[in-house]
Amino acid sequence: MEHLKEVAKIAEWGIKGDAARVSAYLSQLIEKLSCEDDKKAVQRLHSVLADSGPNIESSAIGAHARLPVDSESRLALADEEAPRLDEFPVILDSTTSHRIEEFISFVKNADELEAHGVGLSPSLISYGPPGTGKTQLARYIAGRLNMPLVIARADTLISSYLGSTSKNLRTLFEHVGHRHCILFLDELDAFAKLRDDQQELGELKRVVVSLLQNLDNMNPHTILIAATNHDHLLDPAIWRRFTFKIPLHHPSVEERDRLLVLYLGHYMKGLNKELLAEISESLSGSDLRTISQDAIRDAVIRKKETVDQDRLVWRIAEARLKQDIDFANPSPKNLQAVQSLNPHVFTGKKIAEMFKTSTSTVSRRLKQEVTK
Ligand SMILES: Nc1ncnc2c1ncn2[C@@H]1O[C@H](COP(=O)(O)OP(=O)(O)O)[C@@H](O)[C@H]1O
Ligand SMILES: [Mg+2]
Numbered sequence: 001m002e003h004l005k006e007v008a009k010i011a012e013w014g015i016k017g018d019a020a021r022v023s024a025y026l027s028q029l030i031e032k033l034s035c036e037d038d039k040k041a042v043q044r045l046h047s048v049l050a051d052s053g054p055n056i057e058s059s060a061i062g063a064h065a066r067l068p069v070d071s072e073s074r075l076a077l078a079d080e081e082a083p084r085l086d087e088f089p090v091i092l093d094s095t096t097s098h099r100i101e102e103f104i105s106f107v108k109n110a111d112e113l114e115a116h117g118v119g120l121s122p123s124l125i126s127y128g129p130p131g132t133g134k135t136q137l138a139r140y141i142a143g144r145l146n147m148p149l150v151i152a153r154a155d156t157l158i159s160s161y162l163g164s165t166s167k168n169l170r171t172l173f174e175h176v177g178h179r180h181c182i183l184f185l186d187e188l189d190a191f192a193k194l195r196d197d198q199q200e201l202g203e204l205k206r207v208v209v210s211l212l213q214n215l216d217n218m219n220p221h222t223i224l225i226a227a228t229n230h231d232h233l234l235d236p237a238i239w240r241r242f243t244f245k246i247p248l249h250h251p252s253v254e255e256r257d258r259l260l261v262l263y264l265g266h267y268m269k270g271l272n273k274e275l276l277a278e279i280s281e282s283l284s285g286s287d288l289r290t291i292s293q294d295a296i297r298d299a300v301i302r303k304k305e306t307v308d309q310d311r312l313v314w315r316i317a318e319a320r321l322k323q324d325i326d327f328a329n330p331s332p333k334n335l336q337a338v339q340s341l342n343p344h345v346f347t348g349k350k351i352a353e354m355f356k357t358s359t360s361t362v363s364r365r366l367k368q369e370v371t372k
Contacts, residue, residue: 100141313338
C-alpha cells in the first residue's frame with residue numbers, strides 16, 4: 001500500500017491522542033498527494049484537517065495566548081507564525097536546496113531514524129549577508145513541515161534587566177520543548193557574541209553560557225533554526241551545536257533570473273531577462289524584490305500590463321551604484337554609472353533612448369569630468 005508509513009503514523013498518534021502529530025503527518029500525506037496531483041484526495045484531507053476542531057488548532061497552531069512573557073515587562077518572549085506551504089518560496093543554488101531537502105526529510109523521518117539508532121536533534125543555522133533569504137528560509141521550512149514557527153524576540157529576551165535574560169531563555173526553551181513547533185532564533189549574534197569579546201560585559205557572557213546550557217538541555221525533538229549575518233561573531237561553542245550549517249550568498253546570474261521571474265511574474269513578459277539578470281550582479285534577493293515591486297507599482301499607476309525595461313534598468317543601476325539617478329535629467333555621474341553596468345549594452349545611443357534625450361547630450365555628458 002502506498003503511503004503506508006504516513007497512514008500508520010496517523011493511526012499510531014491518533015490512538016495515543018497526540019493531535020499535533022496527527023496533524024503533522026496528515027499534512028505530510030497531503031503534500032505527497034499534492035506532488036502526485038491527486039487533487040480529490042488532497043481536497044478531502046484538507047477538509048478533514050480544517051474540520052478537526054479545536055484539538056489540533058490549539059496544539060499545532062494558534063497558541064499565541066500561551067506564549068511566555070518577560071516577567072518584568074510582560075512582553076511576549078516570542079512571536080508565532082504559521083507560514084503556509086508556498087507562501088515563502090526561496091530561490092537557492094542546487095547544493096543548498098539539496099541540504100534543505102535533507103534537513104526536511106530528517107525531520108519528517110525523525111521517528112524512523114531514531115528507531116534505527118541514528119536519530120539527530122534537528123538544528124540548522126543559516127548565515128550570510130543581509131537580504132539573502134535567511135529569515136525567508138526559516139518560514140519556508142516551517143511551511144513545508146506545516147509547523148508553527150516560534151520566533152524568539154531578542155529585544156524582549158535580552159531585557160534591560162540583564163539578569164532576567166537567562167531566565168527568559170530557559171522559559172522559552174521549556175515552552176517550545178512541550179510543543180510541536182519550530183524555534184527560530186533570528187539574528188542569533190544579538191545574544192551569542194563571542195564570550196571573549198573584551199567590550200562585552202560579564203552579564204552578556206552569562207547570557208551566552210545560558211544559551212549554551214539551554215541548547216544542551218533542549219528536548220531532542222525540538223526543531224531549532226537560527227540565522228545570523230555575522231557568523232564570525234558567534235561563539236564557536238554555539239556554532240558547534242548546529243547539525244546543519246547553511247551559507248547563503250548573493251544570488252548567481254541564474255538565481256537572479258529566477259528571482260526576477262518570481263517577483264515580477266506576468267509583468268516580466270517581453271523583457272530581456274538575460275540582460276536584467278546580468279546587470280543586477282551583486283544585488284541581493286531582497287534588493288531584487290524591492291526593485292521588482294517598485295517597478296510593478298510604476299506599471300500599475302501607468303496602467304501598463306508589463307513593466308518598463310528602461311525604468312527597471314534605471315532602478316537596478318540605482319541599487320547597484322548606491323546613488324539616486326534623476327530619470328528626467330540624469331547628471332554626467334548618473335550616465336557614466338549606468339554605462340559602467342555594461343558598456344557593450346549601454347552605448348551612448350542606448351542611454352539616449354533610455355533617458356529620452358539626444359545622443360549628443362549623452363555623449364557630451366559622458367565625456368564630462370565628474371568630480372568625485
Ligand atoms: N534566496 C531568496 N529567495 C527568495 N526570496 C528572497 C531570497 N533572498 C531574499 N529574498 C526576498 O527578500 C526579502 C528579505 O529577505 P530575508 O529573508 O529577510 O533576508 P535576511 O534574513 O537574509 O536578511 C524576503 O522577504 C524575500 O522576499
Ligand atoms: Mg533576516
